[in-house]
Amino acid sequence: MYRALIIDFSKDKKCFFCKSGKTLKFCVTIQDISSGEVYVSSKSCYEKNIDKFKNKNDNIPNLTKGVIRENSESQYLSKRFAIERDPSSQISNLEYLILRQEKLSDIDKMKYDGIQDIYENYKKGLSLTEIENNRLDRFIETTKKIYPEFSPMNLQRLYACVFWLDYAIINTDYKKTQEFLQSILHDYKKYRMISKKQADCVSATFERINNKITKIKDKIPVVKFIIRANSID
Numbered sequence: 001m002y003r004a005l006i007i008d009f010s011k012d013k014k015c016f017f018c019k020s021g022k023t024l025k026f027c028v029t030i031q032d033i034s035s036g037e038v039y040v041s042s043k044s045c046y047e048k049n050i051d052k053f054k055n056k057n058d059n060i061p062n063l064t065k066g067v068i069r070e071n072s073e074s075q076y077l078s079k080r081f082a083i084e085r086d087p088s089s090q091i092s093n094l095e096y097l098i099l100r101q102e103k104l105s106d107i108d109k110m111k112y113d114g115i116q117d118i119y120e121n122y123k124k125g126l127s128l129t130e131i132e133n134n135r136l137d138r139f140i141e142t143t144k145k146i147y148p149e150f151s152p153m154n155l156q157r158l159y160a161c162v163f164w165l166d167y168a169i170i171n172t173d174y175k176k177t178q179e180f181l182q183s184i185l186h187d188y189k190k191y192r193m194i195s196k197k198q199a200d201c202v203s204a205t206f207e208r209i210n211n212k213i214t215k216i217k218d219k220i221p222v223v224k225f226i227i228r229a230n231s232i233d
């Protein structure tokens, strides 16, 4: 039996189940319960093997909700993922905690000492207690009011954009395009949002890069950006 741990983007991981040897862009991290070994699976192979998962009825943290539409595998995806990718779908407290304290922790003001104890407890037991959940509810509610860019959906957007900007930089040979995307990535990490004009340029650049990528699965998905409010440029 296995336990599914998290749904995430991946740069260099390959599927444990089908051994196709293909590099995954989206993956499910899984753990063999008896040996404790950790592997990754594609989402479609995870779905096909769902009965081998002890926690198949649990909602596992999904850090890929900042993507609007994937280019791959959509025909295989069950309702489970279709619902999760709905833009209005809830961001769980656990997803928020992992993004803030771990995945995005290199971004200025992201990691917050006041919830680090909850994160450390989660790393030990892979779940949250009711008290911890209530603390996170209050923390997220307060943070959203003071720093809207740190709202749960915006953290998902930030994570998705940073990942796919990186991916685009690696997947283009044009130095000028790389420099442009690098400057956006730098701004995005620094200010945690970009202007409408920058977002439009990035979308157009992603489309140009996608036109050169032949395999549908390797194309950049449609990503939500955090747009600066009232941006005039």
Ligand SMILES: [Zn+2]
Pocket (backbone or CB within 6 Å): 015, 016, 017, 018, 019, 020, 041, 042, 045
């Ligand atoms: Zn597979």
